Amino acid sequence: MGTGNSEERRRNAGADDGPAESPGAAGPLSPASSGGARPEAPPDATGLAPEETAEGGPAAEGAAEGSPYAGTGRPLQADAAAQWTVEVRYGAFETRLLCASDIGDIAVGTCLVVRTDRGTEMAVAISPPRPNRDAVPLRARVLRKANAADIELQHKLESEKRTEAHAFASRLIREHQLKMKLVYVEPLLGGEKMIFYFSADGRVDFRGLVRELAREYRTRIEMRQIGPRDEARLLGEYETCGRRLCCKAFLDRLEPVSMRMAKQQKSTLDPGKISGRCGRLKCCLRFEDRVYAELRMNLPEVGDTVITASLKGEAISCDIMGQKVTVLTAEGERATVRAEEILFVQPPAGGQTEEGGEDDPDRIRNEGKREGPAGGPAGESGSGA
Numbered sequence: 001m002g003t004g005n006s007e008e009r010r011r012n013a014g015a016d017d018g019p020a021e022s023p024g025a026a027g028p029l030s031p032a033s034s035g036g037a038r039p040e041a042p043p044d045a046t047g048l049a050p051e052e053t054a055e056g057g058p059a060a061e062g063a064a065e066g067s068p069y070a071g072t073g074r075p076l077q078a079d080a081a082a083q084w085t086v087e088v089r090y091g092a093f094e095t096r097l098l099c100a101s102d103i104g105d106i107a108v109g110t111c112l113v114v115r116t117d118r119g120t121e122m123a124v125a126i127s128p129p130r131p132n133r134d135a136v137p138l139r140a141r142v143l144r145k146a147n148a149a150d151i152e153l154q155h156k157l158e159s160e161k162r163t164e165a166h167a168f169a170s171r172l173i174r175e176h177q178l179k180m181k182l183v184y185v186e187p188l189l190g191g192e193k194m195i196f197y198f199s200a201d202g203r204v205d206f207r208g209l210v211r212e213l214a215r216e217y218r219t220r221i222e223m224r225q226i227g228p229r230d231e232a233r234l235l236g237e238y239e240t241c242g243r244r245l246c247c248k249a250f251l252d253r254l255e256p257v258s259m260r261m262a263k264q265q266k267s268t269l270d271p272g273k274i275s276g277r278c279g280r281l282k283c284c285l286r287f288e289d290r291v292y293a294e295l296r297m298n299l300p301e302v303g304d305t306v307i308t309a310s311l312k313g314e315a316i317s318c319d320i321m322g323q324k325v326t327v328l329t330a331e332g333e334r335a336t337v338r339a340e341e342i343l344f345v346q347p348p349a350g351g352q353t354e355e356g357g358e359d360d361p362d363r364i365r366n367e368g369k370r371e372g373p374a375g376g377p378a379g380e381s382g383s384g385a
Helices: 003-013 148-175 207-217 228-235 259-265 289-296
Strands: 054-056 084-090 095-101 111-115 120-125 141-145 181-187 193-199 220-225 305-307 312-319 324-329 334-338 344-346
Touching: 084 111, 095 111, 111 148, 120 148, 148 181, 148 193, 148 207, 181 228, 193 207, 193 228, 207 220, 259 289
Parallel strands: 095 141, 193 220
Antiparallel strands: 054 220, 084 095, 084 120, 111 120, 111 141, 181 193, 305 312, 305 344, 312 324, 324 334
């Protein structure tokens, strides 16, 4: 590899590794790196920047020698002259990307050969072409519509080469006694590189592994460390709800999910019901949190005194999605009332809130007025939590 890459490897290692060895020599430490469209970064155990990756192999700019895509791998430049733009999904993480295109008759679902910063890849159009009126510079371009040979090659890479490379790399990992788990292998259509996604608890010296992989496949090898959420995103298909995993279907960014969201949305905190395929809190808890927060404002807290036109009692449970409250009356009877039937809500004087803090005896939730029962005074609304 070039001198610049050798110097970078020495900086990453914190020591001088000497001159670059055979093609395939890579940085000695596994980085906490992102894969796809901003996936979750694992705990930083390496001290390297999240954007860093370790690569090894021939430093060719284009596709592998002898590849039908040779010559398409020139370094990408921002292209403002494209007549059209089209949004595509590509790669193992099904990343969304806006590409420049000179083709204006692309239907949604069409397979395309595109050039990205990673190399020549297969992608699928997810939007029709739009005129590039503002001459927006883009660093990805549609080369052409995929033909039968492109589709056949992509299928062969996914069904044969990926499986063979995974088995070969797994055997090398065992031979080198590396404390890492190989999760997924992604060979690019153009042959510029192969990406090996792995998980590990800490630092891993995989220089020998990368050298042997580069020697076997004669292409650039990229080792990319991922976390549990990305592992599920690569390997999982369907969740317990019966639908496709959100991270595979439409989520491009994996944002943190808090236990507060789970407490607000679930009546039980059973890990089996609030954890996803990755073993972490389900992503749907986050993007549904705002709706639950808005609906929760219409309901009282558990322990509050609720007054309607026909009864008075203590709120003992709330159905947020159904907008209903179960009330226990002084006579020991239970009744279910709708949120819009509540006229007045009074917190327990000197009691404790659900968060553990003291209530203000004079605190009354009111976000408007409602008419009281016939013949009586108007009561204050109990909406708002």
